[in-house]
Amino acid sequence: MSELAAALEVVGARWALLIVEQLLEGPQRYGDLQRQLGVPTNMLATRLKELEAAGVLRRLPLKHNTRAYVLTDRGLQLADAITTLGRWGAELPQVK
Known part of the structure; x- marks a missing residue:
């Protein structure tokens, strides 16, 4: 392989990179995501x-049996790839 x-086995599934992108802003609760x-x-x-x-994120326990998610160092390493993909996507012709 x-x-x-x-x-792509780790982050190629639908929504995976969008979740990582959201978590780049900091810890997020499930409902917020x-x-x-x-x-x-x-x-x-x-x-x-x-x-x-896959070691990309981890759960943080919060009060009242809720939790938040935060990127690990491995997850934070995806920041440059996400930025580059975003720039690439911005240059695509708009489909109507």
Whole structure:
């Protein structure tokens, strides 16, 4: 498997990089991620579990049995790739 294929196994699924992008701003609670991204709750739960298992993020326990998510150092390493992909996307022709 190539290095790119290995990376895509971790962050190539739909919503994964958008979750990471949101967490680059700092720790976020589950409900906040769901509202800000508009991702279905079952999909968000799945992606968060996958990203946690891959060491991209971790859970922070909060009061009242809630939790927040924060990027690990491994997750923070994706910042440049996300910025570059965003610039690339901004240059795409707009589809109407």
